[in-house]
Amino acid sequence: MAGRDVVFRVKRYRPESGGKPAYQEYRIPYRDDMVVLDGLNYIKDYIDPTLTYRWSCRMGICGSCGANVNGTPRLTCGTYIRDVHKGTVTVDPLANFPILKDLVVDFDDFLTKLASVTPYIVREESGDLSKEFVQYPEDVEAYRQQSLCINCMLCYAACPVFGASPEFVGPAASALALRYIRDTRDEGADQRLARLNTKSGIWECTFVGECSVVCPKDVDPAAAIQTLKFLATMRHMRRLLMPGAPSR
Template sequence: MSSSPTKKTFVVTRFDPDQDEHPRTDTYEIPVREDWKVLDALNYIKDEVDPTLSHRWSCRMAVCGSCGMQVNGEPKLTCKTALAEYGDTVVVAPLANFPVVRDLVVEMEAFMEKFKAVKPWMIHAKERAAEEGTYLQSPAELQAFKQFSMCINCMLCYAACPVVANEPSFLGPAAVALGHRYNQDSRDDGDAERNEVFREDGGVFACSYANECSEVCPKNVDPAAAVQQAKLLNVLDWAKSFVVPRGGKS
C-alpha cells in the first residue's frame, strides 16, 4: 500500500534583499507523504506552490553537504531529516550563525576562507621522487585520521557552535577537524605550520568544548574530539618548539 498524503504546515524564512528590510516568514500548508524528508516538502513548495523560494540542495543522500538548514531550531540536512519526526508544523530557517543571502541560502565564503587558513593539503618536508614509489600506510596509521576525513562540509557544526556565534575569528569545528586530519596523517609533515595557525587568534583554544558540533554532525566526524585533541597536541608542539629549534621553513 503506498503512503497516502496528509497535510503539514511549513513556516519558512523568506528574505529578498531587493524587497525585504528584514527576513520574514511565509507559511505553506501542503500535502505530504509519510516517507518524505524535509527537502521533499521544500521542493514541492517550490515546484507547486511558490517558485520564488530559494534553497540549496543536490545529492538527496547526505553526501554533498548542500542542504543544511535549521529545522525546528536544530541544524539538519534536510535531505536526511524525515517529516515523520515532526508534528503538524515545521519551521525551516537558514543555518544559524551565517549571513543570509536569500531565503534559505546562506553566505558560505567565510567558511571557505577558514578552510584555506588551516592549509588542508599535504605538506612534505621533502618531495618524493616517483621512483621511490607510493607512500605506504598501515591500517593503524589510517585509523588515526580517517574519521576526520569524512567531513562533507555541510556547516551544520558552525550553525550549532556558540563560539562561532561570538568570535568571528574562530576557525570553527570543520576547519580545525580538517587541519587535525592532516596533522594526524602519517604522510604529512606540516604539523608545525598548522599548529602555528591553530595558536593564532581564533585558533583551537577559542573552543570551549560545548560539543554541539559533534552532536549535530551528520557524518559522525566528531569535530569536538578533533579540536580537543588538537589543543593537547598543540601544547606539546608549543613546548617542543622551545627545546627543538625549528628549521628555516615557514
C-alpha cells in the same frame, strides 16, 4: 499514506526588497517517507518557484542542503518530516551565517578559514616524490573519522562560540586540519598547528560540544579540537625546550 498535510514555515529573505527576513507558511501533503528536502522541493515545484535553497545529492554526501529545522541544524535530505513535525516544520537558514537569499547563506568566510589550515597533503619539495607512500589500515584508521567531514556547516550553525566570535576558525576546519596532521604522508603539521595555536584558532573553543551532536557524519569536531589543543601545546613546549628539534 494520502490525506495528511503539514505546514512548512519557511524563513524568506529577498535581498532586493530591503526588508527583514520573515516566515512564510505553506501547507503541503506529505507521506511518511518524505524528508524535509522533499517538502521544500514540493513547495518550489508546485506552490512557490521563488523559494531558494541549496541541495544536490539527496543522500547526505554533498553537504549542501543544511538548514535549521525546528531550531536544530540538520541536513534536510536526511531529516524525515514524520520525525520533526508537530503540525508545523519550521525551516530557517543555518544560524551564524549572513543570509544571501531565503535559506541560502554565505559560506565565503568558512572557505577562507578552511584554506588557512591547508586541507591537503603537504610534502617538502626536496623530498623524493617518485616513491610510493604506503599506508596500512591502521594509518588510515588514524584519520578516517575526520576524513568523513562533508563541509555541511551544521557544526558552525550549532557553535555558540562561532556565533559570538566569527573570527573563530571553527569546528570543521579544525577537524580537517587534524585529519591531515594525522596522515602519515603529510609533512604540514607544523604550519597548521602554528595557524591553529592562536586566539582565533582552537583556543577560542570552550568545548560546548554541540558541533559533535549535530554532525551528520559523526566526525566529532569537538574531540578533534581538544586533540589539537594537546598537539599545539606539545609543539609549543618542544620549541621552548628543544629549539631546532623537528616539530613533529
